[in-house]
Amino acid sequence: MFAKIISILFRPRHVIIADELQASTSKHLLIRPFLPLLLLIVIGGMGVMLGLMFQQPQSAIESTIINMPGNPNLDRLQSQLAEARADLDIKTHQVVELNVIMQEQQKNLALLQSEKHQLEGILLMRKKKGLNILDASLQKETPEKFSFSTILVKGGSYPRHVVGSIQFISMNKQGNPLALKFEDGSDRLSYRVESHTFLHGTLLWPQAKSEAAQYITKIYAVLIDSEDREIARKNCSIKEEPL
Incomplete structure (x- = not known):
């Protein structure tokens, strides 16, 4: 079948053109069928190529125009971009500074609230008789070492x-x-x-260090008067060792 098609396309054909006025006169032409088909293919291919060449994307054309040297639009955009980046850097720095200030103010506020709470406790305990322990807290530095802080208040x-x-x-x-x-x-x-006092310092576990973590579960602050009598006792709050 394929060979037959090839034979039809490539086999030369004789065409006789006769003159109606002079029957004896005629023209003989030799035509190859594949030539017109080939001409149509070539013309069609050229049309496709020309269409692709003239269909350049608009965005690519605009990008080429914008990036041309000395383009005033590009210079203006670059200047605006630089100003925006500088403004952003300034604002970012200001935000960081404000965060630091806010954190410091929060710490100061927490400290003031703690001091206010202590003063209120001192005033309240001043109404009681005798010597009392307002606060007793320990900070664990190591399993056998503590820092302590306590407030003693005398009533009356x-x-x-x-x-x-x-x-x-x-x-x-x-x-x-x-x-x-x-x-x-x-x-x-x-x-x-006389009225109240703050005590602070360091405490050490007196026995083997290996026993400290196992047996120190509660620690009491005990007040002893000048006659060696216990007059007050308070369970200490223990904070774990700092990170």
């Missing part, structure tokens, strides 16, 4: 001042009371209070 106006000592008591392995040591090696810290 008589006597004018009181003296004594404070201990911090835990339990040892056998369940017996065990006094933690202060930095100077003693187990008592002296006090003298």
Whole structure:
């Protein structure tokens, strides 16, 4: 079948053109059928190529125009972009500074609120009789080392001042009371209070370090008067070691 088609296309054809006036005169032409078909294909291909050449995307043309050297639109846009970036940098820096200021103000506010709470507690406890522990807190530095902070408040106006000592008591392995040591090696810290006083310092677990984490679960602040009598006791709040 294919060979037959090839034969039809490529086999030359004789065409005789006769003259009606002179029957004896005629013209003989040799025509190859594939030539007109080939001509149509060539013309069609050229039309497609020309169409593609003239259909350049509008965005590409505009991009070419914008990026041409010395284009005033490009210069203006670049200037506006630079100004916008500079303005953004300034505003970003201002936001960072404002965040820092806000954080500092929040810390100051928290500190003021804490001080206000302490003063209110001191005023309230001043109405009571005797010497009392307003606050006792420990910060765990290591399993066997603590920093402590406590507030002692004397109620009433008589006597004018009181003296004594404070201990911090835990339990040892056998369940017996065990006094933690202060930095100077003693187990008592002296006090003298007229209205109120703040005490702070460092406490150490006196026995084997391996026992500290296991047996220190509660620590009590104990007040002892000048006659060696216990007059007040408060369970200390213990904060875990800082990160």
